[in-house]
Amino acid sequence: xxxxxxxxxxxxxxxxxxxxxxxxxxxxxxxxxxxxxxxxxxxxxxxxxxxxxxxxxxxxxxxxxxxxxxxxxxxxxxxxxxxxxxxxxxxxxxxxxxxxxxxxxxxxxxxxxxxxxxxxxxxxxxxxxxxxxxxxxxxxxxxxxxxxxxxxxxxxxxxxxxxxxxxxxxxxxxxxxxxxxxxxxxxxxxxxxxxxxxxxxxxxxxxxxxxxxxxxxxxxxxxxxxxxxxxxxxxxxxxxxxxxxxxxxxxxxxxxxxxxxxxxxxxxxxxxxxxxxxxxxxxxxxxxxxxxxxxxxxxxxxxxxxxxxxxxxxxxxxxxxxxxxxxxxxxxxxxxxxxxxxxxxxxxxxxxxxxxxxxxxxxxxxxxxxxxxxxxxxxxxxxxxxxxxxxxxxxxxxxxxx
Numbered sequence: 001x002x003x004x005x006x007x008x009x010x011x012x013x014x015x016x017x018x019x020x021x022x023x024x025x026x027x028x029x030x031x032x033x034x035x036x037x038x039x040x041x042x043x044x045x046x047x048x049x050x051x052x053x054x055x056x057x058x059x060x061x062x063x064x065x066x067x068x069x070x071x072x073x074x075x076x077x078x079x080x081x082x083x084x085x086x087x088x089x090x091x092x093x094x095x096x097x098x099x100x101x102x103x104x105x106x107x108x109x110x111x112x113x114x115x116x117x118x119x120x121x122x123x124x125x126x127x128x129x130x131x132x133x134x135x136x137x138x139x140x141x142x143x144x145x146x147x148x149x150x151x152x153x154x155x156x157x158x159x160x161x162x163x164x165x166x167x168x169x170x171x172x173x174x175x176x177x178x179x180x181x182x183x184x185x186x187x188x189x190x191x192x193x194x195x196x197x198x199x200x201x202x203x204x205x206x207x208x209x210x211x212x213x214x215x216x217x218x219x220x221x222x223x224x225x226x227x228x229x230x231x232x233x234x235x236x237x238x239x240x241x242x243x244x245x246x247x248x249x250x251x252x253x254x255x256x257x258x259x260x261x262x263x264x265x266x267x268x269x270x271x272x273x274x275x276x277x278x279x280x281x282x283x284x285x286x287x288x289x290x291x292x293x294x295x296x297x298x299x300x301x302x303x304x305x306x307x308x309x310x311x312x313x314x315x316x317x318x319x320x321x322x323x324x325x326x327x328x329x330x331x332x333x334x335x336x337x338x339x340x341x342x343x344x345x346x347x348x349x350x351x352x353x354x355x356x357x358x359x360x361x362x363x364x365x366x367x368x369x370x371x372x373x374x375x376x377x378x379x380x381x382x383x384x385x386x387x388x389x390x391x392x393x394x395x396x397x398x399x400x401x402x
Contacts, residue, residue, distance in 0.1 A: 003027040003043055007036035017101070034108035061099050061126050067159045069099070070152040077145035084110045102126055115139055130275060130296045137282045147282055154278045158271065161358055165267055168365040168372075175376040179383060186387050188223065191216040194391045201398050212390040244300075251300040255328065263364045268299050269333065270357035272306070277350035286319060286346075301328060319346070 076086045091103030109119035117136040120127045138147025195213040240246035279289040294306035312322040320338035340349030
């Protein structure tokens, strides 16, 4: 339940905000732990909660903002600035109101005696399990500035790779959308008018013209039904993908598609290797690194592989041998991992593999971008040309016979 409070801090400065708690007593205790004296506290109405959700959705914190925040934290911790002062400063300077609130809440929790990792874990929509475990490892080892440095570098690399891969898919999606829109407009607005002229002429029409006219007639007469069925199908598909079975099927499809599947595989392998390298370098155990990486890999197939590998590693089997059983894991990865385990240098081997797969992703994206434009232009030209030819050729034959 969400509660809105008004309070004063130890310097008699007025503070207000919101807290999540099971009841009003728990909410008061949470505010008091931040070092505040409660003036008033009330539950937020459901309507206000819905409004806050809408506002927060539009002001949500992007991956880019988390990357920039991590770089700022790394710089300030390296300069030996106190944690409380860092979060107060960044909370004041943040442009996004939602980021401001998160940083101020963390600062309040720090002031009440909480650790940085525990304070950050209260905001799972901003800081992932991977992020929290990295910070916790830094706190335990006394090298927090190094952990923030690793995080800043890792998030920067991940952001660049994901952004480049996503941007590569925006252009073909746009071209396909334009292609469907143009074909739909021609079939529902242009072809019906011309087809009536052809049908009234009484001449024998070619088979491809009859097919185009039939498609146009169906789209024109049943457009409402088609859109309704497409919408219902889209909703069912979306809900199916949300189920474990549907998500597994969707993620498996992504890595088996021609060409795009190879790109997705390299993207996930880069993420796995980079996660493991970053966590192992920070002193996190292989078991914990596998647990966290399985949760953040963002693909059900590779998550299942990592979870099975984790079980076998706990049972005493080597990481490389456990990975080698899965066809989704390239042989070079398991072989290099074996070398890393034998030499005690697994984190560096994983880092090398991550760099390799990131480079492969970049090369695949560059190649994809180079191929997409001419292929899409040819497809668009062929589609529109076929439609025009199917109606213009009979018209030409009809005028020639007059």
